[in-house]
Amino acid sequence: MDKLTVVLLFGGRSSEHSISCATAGGVLAALDPERYTVIPVGITRDGAYVLEDNDPAKFVLNAQALPVVADNGTRVRWPQSASSRELTVIDTSGERSLGSVDLIFPILHGPFGEDGTIQGMLDLLDLPYVGSGVLASALGMDKHFAKTVFQQAALPVAPWRTLTADDWAQAPGMGYAALEQLGLPAFVKPARAGSSVGVSRVGTPDQLAEAMAVGLAEDNKVLIESGLVGRELEVAVLQGRPGESTRASVAGEVVVTGRDFYDFAAKYLDAPGVELVCPAPLSAAELTEVQRLAIAAFEAIGGAGLARVDFFLTATGWVINEINTMPGFTSISMFPTCWLASGYTYPELIDELISVAIAHARHGS
Numbered sequence: 354m355d356k357l358t359v360v361l362l363f364g365g366r367s368s369e370h371s372i373s374c375a376t377a378g379g380v381l382a383a384l385d386p387e388r389y390t391v392i393p394v395g396i397t398r399d400g401a402y403v404l405e406d407n408d409p410a411k412f413v414l415n416a417q418a419l420p421v422v423a424d425n426g427t428r429v430r431w432p433q434s435a436s437s438r439e440l441t442v443i444d445t446s447g448e449r450s451l452g453s454v455d456l457i458f459p460i461l462h463g464p465f466g467e468d469g470t471i472q473g474m475l476d477l478l479d480l481p482y483v484g485s486g487v488l489a490s491a492l493g494m495d496k497h498f499a500k501t502v503f504q505q506a507a508l509p510v511a512p513w514r515t516l517t518a519d520d521w522a523q524a525p526g527m528g529y530a531a532l533e534q535l536g537l538p539a540f541v542k543p544a545r546a547g548s549s550v551g552v553s554r555v556g557t558p559d560q561l562a563e564a565m566a567v568g569l570a571e572d573n574k575v576l577i578e579s580g581l582v583g584r585e586l587e588v589a590v591l592q593g594r595p596g597e598s599t600r601a602s603v604a605g606e607v608v609v610t611g612r613d614f615y616d617f618a619a620k621y622l623d624a625p626g627v628e629l630v631c632p633a634p635l636s637a638a639e640l641t642e643v644q645r646l647a648i649a650a651f652e653a654i655g656g657a658g659l660a661r662v663d664f665f666l667t668a669t670g671w672v673i674n675e676i677n678t679m680p681g682f683t684s685i686s687m688f689p690t691c692w693l694a695s696g697y698t699y700p701e702l703i704d705e706l707i708s709v710a711i712a713h714a715r716h717g718s
């Protein structure tokens with residue numbers, strides 16, 4: 354394969370800005386400079402595109418100082434029409450070319466990155482990219498619509514009600530009625546967020562108001578969902594090459610012991626009380642079933658590239674919690690860990706994501 358020029362796009366306007374930076378650090382470190390020319394493009398919290406340093410160490414995640422894309426004054430400019438793939442950068446010395454780009458690797462989580470918006474912009478520019486397109490990204494981002502599609506595809510989901518900020522302001526009784534129907538405990542979560550930001554466990558009705566306020570601070574639409582009791586397991590999905598079938602990894606388990614649930618601190622700040630176990634102990638039949646469901650969920654939303662599908666294993670069987678079309682994949686994250694246990698090293702996984710995207714772009718699929 355000829356050397357490919359890949360734009361690594363990270364940071365962004367969502368609350369998961371720093372997680373995206375941390376993943377970008379991992380990917381930067383894994384991309385073989387013999388095979389790829391990498392252009393790291395950071396998106397500041399304000400949405401400016403800046404040329405970043407190709408320095409993985411800059412983006413290490415730790416609780417004291419979360420990595421960010423700072424505005425360094427440069428501006429990366431996208432091609433001026435769909436017939437060009439040339440990127441330029443404007444800095445103190447003027448505007449210069451960054452060369453012609455083969456592929457964009459948008460490692461962005463949350464709104465304005467994982468939700469179809471950046472994918473739409475890249476489609477307008479005719480730039481191929483890693484991961485799901487506009488519709489699948491938008492569906493995966495919105496827990497209400499993803500669950501609606503899963504339900505339509507006869508996939509098991511937890512019962513839920515969706516309330517808008519207006520519903521809650523004008524008729525809070527709707528929320529309390531939903532809680533009564535769904536039972537306690539319940540989970541309140543923003544429809545479009547991630548990393549457990551804005552998610553609360555509601556154990557008694559008097560905790561609903563606070564939970565709604567926390568959820569509505571992230572989005573103007575929240576889900577109230579029946580609390581499930583069971584194990585939490587996740588399966589990583591990779592799209593096949595053109596004409597080949599979707600692949601599912603072994604399952605990883607999030608073992609929560611000392612905490613209420615798998616919250617932000619546990620996910621990213623190494624807070625105690627949560628352990629990731631991969632491969633998770635499952636019977637062959639359980640694994641086959643969860644892999645089938647993971648692939649079905651990916652295909653139900655029309656996913657491309659990659660996804661992580663999250664489940665609960667309850668006393669009555671598997672329930673899909675959510676699909677993430679751009680899962681975190683710092684080297685310790687569940688997505689690469691699941692693939693490591695299924696035969697791909699971290700750099701091989703990154704290569705595969707790039708190869709699949711290029712193959713589909715060339716194939717026109």
Ligand SMILES: Nc1ncnc2c1ncn2[C@@H]1O[C@H](COP(=O)(O)OP(=O)(O)O)[C@@H](O)[C@H]1O
Binds near residue numbers: 540578585614663674
């Ligand atoms: N219905 C539920 N029952 C039990 N636990 C839940 C439920 N919904 C969410 N949780 C807990 O909250 C965490 C975050 O919720 P999730 O829906 O996965 O949102 P996010 O997109 O922020 O990851 C889950 O990993 C799980 O620990």
Ligand SMILES: [Mg+2]
Binds near residue numbers: 548663
């Ligand atoms: Mg989750």
